[in-house]
Amino acid sequence: MIVDILISAFLVISGIFGLVGSVGLIKLPHPMMRLHAPTKATTLGVGGALIASLLYFYFVAGRFSYHELMITLFLFLTAPITGNFIAKVHIHRHETRDSLPSTGSERPWATFESDEDRIRAEGHEL
Amino acid sequence: MDILLPVIAALPFLGALLPGLMIRAGRATCASYTALSSGLAFLLLLICAPTVMQGEVLHFRLDWLPALGLNVTFMLDGLGLLFAGLIIGIGLLIILYARYYLSHDDPMGQFYTYLLLFQGAMVGIVLSDNILLLLVFWELTSLSSFLLIGYWTHLPEGRQGARMALTVTGLGGLAMIAGMLILGNIAGSYDISVILTQGEAIRDSEMYVPALLLILLGAFTKSAQFPFHFWLPHAMAAPTPVSAYLHSATMVKAGLFLMARLWPVLSGTPEWFYIVATTGLVTMIIGAVIALFKDDLKALLAFSTVSHLGLITMLLGFGTKMAAVAAVFHIINHATFKAALFMTAGIIDHEAHSRDIKRLGGLRRLMPVTFVIATVASLSMAGIPLLNGFLSKEMMLEEAVHTVWMGSYYMMPALATLGALFSVAYSFRYIVHVFLGPVRDDYPGHPHDPGFGMWAAPALLVVAVVAIGVAPFLAEPLVRTTAHAVIGGELPEFHLKIWHGVTPALFLSGTAVIGGAVLLAAHAPLMRGWLAAPRPEAKVMFDATARGATRLSGWLSDSMHNGSLTRFAAIFTITVVAAGLWAWGGAGIGAPERTMLPIRALPAVGWLVLIVSTGCLIAFHRNRLLALVLLAGVGLSVSMAFVYLSAPDLALTQISVEVVTIILLLLALNFLPKTTPIESSTMRRLRDAALAIVGGVAVSALTYAILIRDFAFDSISAFHLANSYKGGGGHNVVNVILVDFRGFDTYGEITVLGIAALVIFALTDTVLRGPGGRWLVRWGAGTDEAGDRHPLMMVVATRVMMPIALLVGVYIFLRGHNEPGGGFIAGLVVAIALLMQYMASGFAWAEARQRTPYHALIAAGVLIASLTGVGAWLAGRPFLTSDYGYITLPPLEKFEWATAMGFDLGVFLTVVGAVMLALNSLSSMARRRGETINIYPMDINPERPDSPPPPPTGPGGEKET
DSSP states (O other): HHHHHHHHHHHHHHHHHHHHHHHHHHOOOSSHHHTHHHHIIIIIIIIHHHHHHIIIIIIIIIIOHHHHHHHHHHHHHHHHHHHHHHHHHHHHOOOOOSSSSSSSSSSOGGGOOHHHHHHHHHHHHH | OOTHHHHHHHHHHHHHHHHHHHHHOOOHHHHHHHHHHHHHHHHHHHHHHHHHTTTTOEHHHEEEEEEGGGEEEEOOOHHHHHHHHHHHHHHHHHHHHHHHHSOOOOOOHHHHHHHHHHHHHHHHHHHHHHHHHHHHHHHHHHHHHHHHHTTTOOOOOHHHHHHHHHHHHHHHHHHHHHHHHHHHHHHHHHHHHHHHGHHHHHHSSTTHHHHHHHHHHHHHHTTTTTTTTTTTHHHGOHHHHHIIIIIIHHHHHHHHHHHTTTTHHHHHHHHHHIIIIHHHHHHHHHHHHHHHOOBHHHHHHHHHHHHHHHHHHHHHHHHOOOHHHHHHHHHHHHHHHHHHHHHHHHHHHHSSSOGGGOOOOOOOHOHHHHHHHHHHHHHHHTTOTHHHHHHHHHHHHHHHTTOOOOTTTSSSHHHHHHHHHHHHHHHHHHHHTTSSSSOOOSSOOOOOOOOOHHHHHHHHHHHHHHHHOOOGGGGGGHHHOOOOOOHSOOSSSSSOOSOOOSSSSHHHHHHHHHHHHHHHHHHHHHHHHHHHSSOOOHHHHHHHHHHHHHHHHHOOOOOOOOHHHHHHHHHHHHHHHHHHHHHHHOOOOOOOOOOOOOHHHHHHHHHHHHHHHHHHHHHHHTTTHHHHHHHHHHHHHHHHHHTTOHHHHHHHHHHHHHHHHHHHHHHHTSSSSSSSOOOOOOOHHHHHHHHHHHOOOOOOOOHHHHHTTTOOOOTTTTHHHHHHHHHHHHHHHHHHHHITHHHHHHHHHHHHHHHHHHHHHHHHHHHHSSSSHHHHHHOOOOOTTTOSSOOOOHHHHHHHHHHHHHHHHHHHHHHTTSSSSOOOHHHHHHHHHHHHHHHHHOOHHHHHHHOSSSHHHHHHHHHHHHHHHHHHHHHHOTTTTTOOOOOOOOTSOOOEETTTHHHHHHHHHHHHHHHHHHHHHHHHHHHTTTTTOOOOSOOOOTSOOOOSSSOOOOOTOOOOO
16 A cells, blocks of 8 residues: 555656656757756656656565666766757857856866867877 | 590680790790690590490589589580580691791780680580580680680771670570570470480470570571671681681581581471571572672681581581481581681781782792692682592582472572582682782782691691592591481481482582683673672671660660669669559459457557658758658667567667667768758659659558458468477577578678678778868868867766676677577677767777777678588588587586577677778778877866876776776
């Protein structure tokens, strides 16, 4: 009974976060903001469903399922990289070196630093 | 002794390797070594001769492709013995003659190589006991004679003559292939010895006439029978030894040989008589008439050859046994006197520097030896008593007298005598206009007799001419044996002798001689008339036809094959749809046998994704990156469909292939424009759209029609399921099919894959060295590229993934035989693991860490697969038979091994090598474009201080993260 409630709760939470993520993807005004929406959906939305599945297999089906852990691992590996790349693309298409906030050091944002600049800053030879 | 047959056939081919090597040791050495191989073959033939002369037939058999009926079977009977003897014997004389004929500027090694190749092909024809093998040799003679005729490549006439000969004989050869196949089909065997026993069945078959026509087409073109006679005179542009060889004893006799060989089977019907005898008669007369009016010595001899070939063809066409005997006898006689005549023509050309009869005359005193040889040979050709030509011509006239043609008793003898009359005229002309008459003082050269080496060969032939003429009984055993082989049954009662008493043939012969002499006396006015009369010029007609055919095929292929992919696709689509419609309209299809299944939600969603992705792909295909993303969507939907339909192997393969292709294409996009420009007009695109819709609808309709019906035949899956473990030792039927049931397919596929990868590598390499490479440099790196091309997060993640991915690859490989997986998928997975490193850390950085060259991986893969296949031979089983068993290694459970694993390893290595080599090609393009080589795996590394820099640890120092 308690298990059923728990599983249901996780499923509902995952559903809510999935919905919020999807709505955000449509509604948020700026690409960099929109980047946040699917991140939430993947972490908590899919995460909730995975926990629910884990509980279900352990308590109801009576065996421990590793698959969910693997899925979690791969999600955590891929989501940030995807986000990183989308952000980079956005910066290149819509921002310039000067329109971005300062990095607080002499050097610019990494994605705007040319090979020559980097060599000069770090002082090594190619 | 049977074993000698293939050796005789092979000796000239093996000998053909020698002249090219030996020419460095001098011309005499070269000629001697050429003669050595021919002489050896002749010797072996002589060893066989006594047995054959006693009436035995030698057979040799070696199965080559028994399933096709194509076997290396040789047979030596009387006919083969005669022809092989002529080919090799006269070949030896030609080798001697050519040694002195060819000038120092002519590449002699090449000449002898071609000559021996030709000799080998001819010997092959006459020894073959299999018509398919015979066809192989037949085509070889066409090819090698092409090389010989065009030997003087600097002469346009030589090249054109060679081309004409090849075209005409080659076309005839094509027709003959069809005819031979029909013949073999009727007889039920392609072995000549079997076909010869099936005469009745073949003549009664309704396919007899088509087979006869096609075979005769081949024989007539080869033997220069009217109306295909025109190539032979043009082939005279060849050096005289070639003419003497090809046109007296060998090439043109191949057609006669074939008619003689198949004589017992094909002859004896009205069709045979009227086609062959009439063609022979017409050829004999036309050839003789034209020969009389040719001023070029070799042209005269060429047309006289045409005429004599017609004579022999006519005799074979008569279909009577005695005529066949006469044909055989005339083949021998013609070979001797005609080879001698060609050689004398060559001598005259060589010494007087002209072959034009109008510029010659009076050579009797200047070249006495040549005069004697040429006169004897010419008189024999004219049919003067005490020379061998007389005997066979007499027999021919005798046969003509007994032949009824179209209900007329007089037609045949009259026309045959007319032919003989012209033959006498041109033979006399060869003597009178060249050698007799006053000595002139305006010869282009200084005519004198050549050295012994050059006249020895024709002299020897002339000795044979006289010997047979005076003592015909000398040739009788050979004629009997040969005629026996041709007729294939009882010989008619005959004796070769000079005096047959006062017969009609003697009268006709006398008429011909007197008429011929009269004709020659009236030659000058006749010649004027001939030159004034309009004559069809064969070369002009041939050239016009060839030009027309070239233009037609050029138009056809250019309009279909203009390099436009859309056009190929359009032609293909239209053809396939039309063929489908035709098939559907023909038999129609039966009523549907299956009911529709309900549509479930999950497949419906998958279908929708597929359709939407495809639709979007059409809409956005000009944006290449977007098109690629949509393509990936289609691919993933298809893999999902495989999962849903319980095909895990296919799904795994599809996903990994999808990933590899998309990554490679993404990398390739770097070197392409970002969008596809619009290149075709609206109308054209509308047309293409209509075609695409028609094609799509047709395929859908076909699929639908198949899906709602049961299979017409039992599927083979039951066999695979039943035998997968029993025969292949694996529970995964898909994998067992790949590595065992259809292992040979897979073997071919990995080879093709390896070749494709190597081709990509070679192409890239070539492109980079050429204008493409310069263009890449000019184009330069993209202006809008990220500064940190190798971001930290990505690099770290791929590092973490690398061992996991490799382990997955190994796991998939090992379980492959019994569970979903296998070498192909494992190869792709490992390739993806490596691809990730290239993508994240940069081409150069990853390449510096790659220790095995990918070429070697491909080679190792194919080699391992081959060795696994060959291993089965050691166990006495066919190639690629697999075996399996069980092994217990202490720390592990008992596990199964299968030889298929070795094969799968080969597949694995080839796939990895091929994918990585393709990537390597892309990387070298990037390098050429000026992409810098990164030393560090990632551009920004928090561990690296801003300054001062740590000394780079070199290519091995990647463990700095």
